[in-house]
Amino acid sequence: MPFTIRTTLCDIRDDLHALRRMVAARGHIETIQAIDALIGVAEAEAVQAIRRIDQLA
Numbered sequence: 001m002p003f004t005i006r007t008t009l010c011d012i013r014d015d016l017h018a019l020r021r022m023v024a025a026r027g028h029i030e031t032i033q034a035i036d037a038l039i040g041v042a043e044a045e046a047v048q049a050i051r052r053i054d055q056l057a
Helices: 003-026 029-056
Strands: none
Touching: 003 029
16 A cells, blocks of 8 residues: 555544544533544544555555
């Protein structure tokens, strides 16, 4: 997989986790749950994308 794609996916993941920590500090439970759902979807999609790209390489 090209380095830039993997780096971008990791950066997005890290940003989502940072956002979650920031929201958690403010105690917004519903927002935290929504972010957790987005993180789960983003991680699953990233894994699938990485596998497809690696198979093509």
